[in-house]
Amino acid sequence: MSVSEIKEAVMKLSTGELTELVKWLDEFSEFLWDKQIEEDFESGKLDHLIQQARQEFSEGKCQEI
Numbered sequence: 649m650s651v652s653e654i655k656e657a658v659m660k661l662s663t664g665e666l667t668e669l670v671k672w673l674d675e676f677s678e679f680l681w682d683k684q685i686e687e688d689f690e691s692g693k694l695d696h697l698i699q700q701a702r703q704e705f706s707e708g709k710c711q712e713i
Contacts (some may be wrong), residue, residue, distance in 0.1 A: 661669065687696050703708055 658666070658669065685694075
């Protein structure tokens with residue numbers, strides 16, 4: 649199914665069905681984001697940011713939010 653076909657099908661959904669689809673897409677997007685963060689963490693791509701945060705914390709450069 650092409651994106652164009654999906655768009656056409658979405659335009660035919662009822663309001664309730666569209667709401668359900670939007671909710672599912674939001675949850676799926678969050679799942680993909682979490683998966684990407686996990687993969688980046690496991691591969692070491694975030695190590696420099698973790699090190700920077702720890703350094704700033706030890707230097708007292710952090711504030712409670």
